[in-house]
Amino acid sequence: MGKLIRSAIVMLLLMTVITGVAYPLVVTGVAQVLFPSQANGSLIDREGKPIGSTLIGQSFDDPKYFWGRPSATSPQPNNALSSSGSNLGPTNPALTDAVKQRIEALRAVDPGNTAAVPVDLVTASASGLDPEISPAAAAYQVSRVARLRGMSESQVRSMVIMATTGRQFGMLGEARVNVLKLNLALDGR
Amino acid sequence: MTSFDIFQVILFLGVLLVLIKPVGAYMAMAFADTPNGVNRVGGKLERLLYRLAGVRSDEQMGWRRYAIAMLVFNMLGLFAVYALQRLQQWLPLNPQHFDALSPDLAMNTAISFASNTNWQAYGGESAMSYLTQMLGLAVQNFLSAATGIAVLLAVVRGFTRRSADSVGNFWVDMTRTTLYVLVPFSLVIALLLSSQGVVQNFKAYVDVPLVQNTTAVETVKDAAGNTVKDAAGKDMTKSTTVTTQTLPMGPAASQIAIKQLGTNGGGFFNANSAHPYENPTPFSNFIEMLAIFLIPGGLCYTFGSMVGDRRQGWAILATMLLIFVPLCLGAIAAEQAGNPALHGLAVDQQASAFQAGGNMEGKETRFGIAASGLFATITTAASCGAVNAMHDSLTPLGGLVPMWLMQLGEVIFGGVGSGLYGMLAFAVVAVFIAGLMVGRTPEYLGKKIEAHEMKMASLAVLVPCALVVICTAIAVMTPAGVAGVANPGAHGFSEVLYAVSSAANNNGSAFGGLSANTPFWNVLLGVCMYLSRFLLAIAMLAMAGSLAAKRHVPPSAGTLPTHTPLFVTLLACVVVVVGALTFLPALALGPIAEFLMSVR
Structure with missing residues (x-):
């Protein structure tokens, strides 16, 4: 032994x-x-300093920016030190309430837009750090961002397309729009 | 379900099936004693390790000695992980200055990683130093996986050896598995992952300025740690403006590769493979899914090749696929159908060219529905437990599938090694049942199955079942158990049932809402993980010992062939019937009740 x-x-x-x-x-x-x-960490550098990562989403609720996936991290959304989802079950009333509030928030800043909201824009991501939204969720926000920035919709749309990635190799995963890249481009950075 | 969803499943299975033969044949070579290409390259290092450790590689162990070596080795690993977690604040490679973990959490984590479960009651980026992750957790990812394969090799030798008193040498099996299979495969996978954006460095966390400031809302606590209430009786909160984001770093790719490949599943970060630094692209996701099934699938071929009849291996693989494919498609369909609770709201859950649609709560945009549903079923069919979507937020039926796949005993691919030896226990039960029908002594792979083998196989089949049922009952009858539940109603019960099913089948995934970092849950799940892993391994080794001692029985006219579609169907039925009979009542109280409520 x-x-x-x-x-x-x-x-x-x-x-x-x-x-x-x-x-x-x-x-x-x-x-x-x-x-x-x-x-x-796929950092985005400006003048030698990192100003974000293309892989880690940041939180936006200013209507002149594109908004990303809702984040359930605490104490603030998109807290990269505490990645997590909401873990709300599908029948939990708290989930339905949260989705209702998000729809209201989107509509409050974009009163004329009565289209149904793409589901990924009102449901929390798994990591709380999802850097991307679906092309549908970006399209939903184009008119709002264009109006508030005094740009034409086609200008904004072409910037969305610049930030869009298709399915990888044309056959894996989903097409998606990188929210941080898009907003940085809108700010001219 | 969309045609793209189905295409993803076909693509995944197609690539997997192409890889099974080469990987399986390579592993058969890697485990063999005879000189071959593999040990010509690595033999020097292998022999050096034996010499340093004072191991005689030609020593043949009986099943008891094999089991003791396995238990001692794993117990030492368990102590090492415990010690690293308790001492990390004084050790190097801790740039974030994380404190020691509490004793119950450290014990739970140590058992979790030593038993190939990787249940995690902590958040990686906020609790574990790089040193603990590397020297403790990642090492156990390798060694627990190697242990599973070693036990499998001993069990297979039980069938191949004749009138023998030995089942192999634990040190040799463990060493060869690690050196020739796990390390080289992990190297390739780690580099593929890092090319996609999985971080791999030893830097401190990086602060970046936010484009738009956010607000952190925290509840106010008094000196005793209790929440302060305001005049209306609500929790008082204070808000602070946040201007920076701190990005976690670390040697993640190397650890994630083995976490997938060894069916361990313990994430480097809290969100596991949903975290963009742990699984950044659809291609990294595909690699991670493939890595989970690669060894358990390949081992079916290795097994066929070791017993000298490849058809036996293909039959086992066919059984696994027969159960996996419909369940996988079912889970994806349930998720793609979306959440009925949101139907009345102005939400578009319809799949289109511009969005995945479906139930996106707890899912990442880049994976959508197909890659999330596929991952969820793969990770629970195999006892991996890594997740790329939050299982707690799956639809009732979409969540039932992963839960039931675990409850089937982790034999549909299952853990590396452990999945196949679990399935061999079911195969022994299946030939016994067939033997009862025709009134003959059952045989499997040329060995008579008698009372002792049946006892051990039944033990292997029933231990996890009993642990799940008993410990779920304990948890729901105890205030400390119920205290951790996050969601109301039937879903809350599902959280408990899922947690215990996960621990008692060494999976490690969770319905993450459950607050499991309490002494009650840490101890209960720790006991489940340890007993299930090692009782099963010992029972299977005991069976191997008695099988090895038997003579070979040449097949006769009355022998049930075990490579035919008939046997595949019989075996699949046995697995499903045991799983259904044991767990339907519990599932009815959880996911099934929730499903019925959600569609009324």
């Missing part, structure tokens, strides 16, 4: 060195060389 325990301890140490030290260091080394931007 003593010999077995000794073998087990040494084996655990050796395996820790291989899988817990060597392996992550090799991956870090190679990733930093081959994919430096991705491995360091």
Whole structure:
């Protein structure tokens, strides 16, 4: 038994060195060389300073910006230190109430728009950090943003298209619009 | 359901099926003693490890010795993870200066990772230092996966060896699995993931200025930690303006690769594979899904090749697919149909060229419905437990499928190694039932199945079932158990049932609303995870020991062939019937009741 325990301890140490030290260091080394931007958080740099990440959504409720997915993180939305969804069940009245409030908020800043709201714009994302909305959710907001910024709808629409990614390789996932990229472009940054 | 949804399922299964043979054949080579391409390359390192650890690689262990080595090795790993969590504030690589975790949470996490469950009652980015993640959690991701495969190899040797008193050498099986399978596969997957945007660095978290400031709302607490109430009896809150966002960093890609590949499932970040830094693109999502099924699927081929009859492996794989495919399509259809509670509101849940539609609460835009529903069923069919959507927010039927897949005993692909040995226990039960029908002594793979094997197989099948039913009952009858429930009504019961099903089948996913970081839940689920994992492994090793000692019985006219569609159907029926009989009453109180209420 003593010999077995000794073998087990040494084996655990050796395996820790291989899988817990060597392996992550090799991956870090190679990733930093081959994919430096991705491995360091896909940061958007302006004048050498990061001003956001293309992968991590920020919160917008100013009507002149495109709004992203609702975020259930606390204490503030899109808190990247505490990623989480709402975990509200489908029949929970709190979910229906939250969706109602979001519809009202969208309509309050865009009174003329009576179209049904695309579902992703009124439901909380899984991570609370979703950087993207569906093309439908962007289209829903185009007239509002154009009006408040004094731009033509076609101008705004072409900026939306610039921030849109199709299905990957044409066959995986969903088409989507990056909200932070789009809003930065609108601000001329 | 849209045609795109169906196409996603077909595409995934197509790529998986193409990979199963090469991966399975490679693993058969990696585990073998005979000289081959794999051990010619890695043999030097392998032998060095044995020499340093004082292991004699030619020593053959009986099942008891094998089991003891497995238990001791895993117990040591468990202690190491516990110690790292309790001491991390004094150790290096802790740029965010995280404190030690509480004893009950550290114990729960240690058991969770040592048992290949990866239930997480903590949030990675707000609790664990890089050192704890790397040296503790990631290492156990490898070693618990290697343990599962080692036990499987011993069980398969029970069938292949004749009149033998040994089932192999635990150290050799564990080492070869880690060196030749898990590490190289993980390297490839980690780099693919990092190319897509999964972070991999040792930097401190990065602060970025927000384009538009937001408001943080926190409840006010007094010195004793109680919430302060205002005059109207409501919780008092204070608002502060937030001008920056802190982006978490860390060596995530390396850990996420093995977390998927080893069917572990423990996220680097709290939101797991829903987090954009953990699963940034549809392609990374595809890789992560493939990684979950790659080894459990490939092992079916390896098994067929080891027992000298590949058809046996394909038959097991066919059984798994027979159950998986309809459940997967069912879950996607339920999610695509959307949430009836929102039907009266001005919400567009219809799928179109411009949106995925459906039930998007708790889902990410880039994955939509198809890639979320597929991931949810894959991660629960296999005992992975990583999630790319919040299961608590799935529709009643969309949530029933993952829950039931876990309750089936994690044998539809299942955990690496453990899924297949679980399925072999069901196969033994199936040939026994067939034997009863025709009044003959049952045989499987040339070995007579007798009382001892049946006892062990039944134990392996029934232990998780019993744990789920008993511990759910304990939880719902205890104030401390009910206190964690977040959603009202039937869904609240589903949260409890899901948590216990997840722990007692070593899955690790959750209906995340449940507040599980309390002493009650940490202990209850810790016990479930440990007992289920190791009682099952011991029972299967005991069965392997007695099978290995038996002589080979050549197939006769009365032998039930176990590679035919007939046997595949029989085996699938046994798995489904055991799962249905045990859990229908409980499911009726949870997801089924919620479904009926939502459509009335």
